Amino acid sequence: MYEHFYGLSERPFAITPNPRFVFLSRRHQDALAHLLYGVGTGGSGGFVQLTGEVGTGKTTLCRLVLEKVPENTRVALILNPMLSPPELLRAICSELGIEVADAGQSMQQLLDKLYRYLLERHAAGERVVLIVDEAQNMSREGLEQIRLLTNLETATDKLLQILLLGQPELRELLAKPELRQLAQRITARYHLDPLNRDETAAYVLHRLNVAGASRCPFSDKALRTLYEVSGGVPRLINIIADRTLLAGFARESERIDPGLVRSAAREVSGDDDPETGGGGWLRGVVASAVVVAVLAGGAWLAWTLTETPPSESAAVPQPAWQAVLADSSPESAAVEAAAAWPGLNRRGVAEACASSEPVIDGVGCVSLRGNWAYIRQIGLPAILRLPDGSGGLERQVLLVGMxxxxxxxxxxxxxxxxxxxxxxxxxxxxxxxxxxDTGALLRPGQSGSAVAQMKDLAARLETGRWTGGVDESYDEAFTRWVQTFQRRNGLRDDGMIGPVTRLFLKAPHLDGPSLMLDLNGAG
Incomplete structure (x- = not known):
């Protein structure tokens, strides 16, 4: 619903796992390393334990482990460990493809079949790993049965490596005296904490970038507020951010402020105060947005069903701009764009926009996605890309004023x-x-007039301007500022100033045509 308004190709904060959106903070990388240690030979047949609060990303890490296991590794994944010891053994055998024909088989028979299987895999040079998710739900008997499985071994090697994933209650469970034998066999432990404030901001920007955003609609204060209300828990970040964007769309807010984030968080948590109104207004706004979207969709459908085919409407007068759209093309748009900039030519513009590089032979061209307000913010003429519904060549026309x-x-x-x-x-x-654009890249540690010019532009910005003074030194403070500026605009935060960062610093505006924002007398 809000995707088009914020220039997104898809919803960035869906709570369903999607490998494309995986963000690995430093602590997630450490946790993944512990799990892969358990899958590899480093586990030495002991347990590897990963704990974390609900929504911190344990299951996502489990999926990554399954994608990274070596080819010579067999994995049994138990997602529902609330089983009796016989049911648990059957589930493990089923995961490993071990046939258990008779439902009345005894525990010893099940163990014998599993042991033979493990010996066969060991002889073939393969490893077998058991991963138990939500392990805090296991009974004491179930955990004891898991411990006994580590007794399956040869004279030199353990035959089964076990990974236990669970909520913090798992640590408390394993601390009980009756489970001390299992606790003593844990060779690696890691507790996955929520994201910190900087990681939360990086997480949000990462998901927005994957979803096609060319800028971040959340202000810096809104990102800090999102961290505060979510506690840095990724699942809560997703839910609150998604609700916030929907509310922002309903209110036609180009920038998300802290108040909107707090209202969305109250709405999500159910903490609305019926006496004061609380976040209840948000439900009304969102409901209105849904109604508007449905009505708009109905209007569009009606328009498409009643639109007369061109061949039947030749006699109906058509606005001049519609005829322009029908005749426009990438070539005609390149001609107009080149004419707007001294020194550019049609061929150079066409080649630059067809390339994946930001600059080709002195011509910069970047493909972006957003709305009219976003183009206004960039402040330069823009080549609008209009898909041809008939499947033909994409239509392109130059926008010069708003x-x-x-x-x-x-x-x-x-x-x-x-x-x-x-x-x-x-x-x-x-x-x-x-x-x-020359394509030059300014790096930290450099100095010169080009650096001074970028600092001067940074100091002129309306929001988040550089306040460290204008000199020729690309020092550490300016590097940090550049990274923050890049994140704010949805760019790669490498701390270097290349063509696209220069564009957002408004360097091309110094000698080029600005987007006309006063059309009086034009056209």
């Missing part, structure tokens, strides 16, 4: 006014920005 709901397009040297609401029927949010 004022309220009116847009100014340039085609074959002519400028035409277009209502933004009507162009929304065709435009899905994709656009190019073109500008001259």
């Amino acid at each position: 004022l309220g709901e009116q847009l100014l397009l340039r085609y074959q040297g002519q400028e035409l006014r277009v209502p933004a609401g009507q162009l929304d029927r065709w435009w899905l949010g994709d656009f190019y920005v073109v500008w001259p």
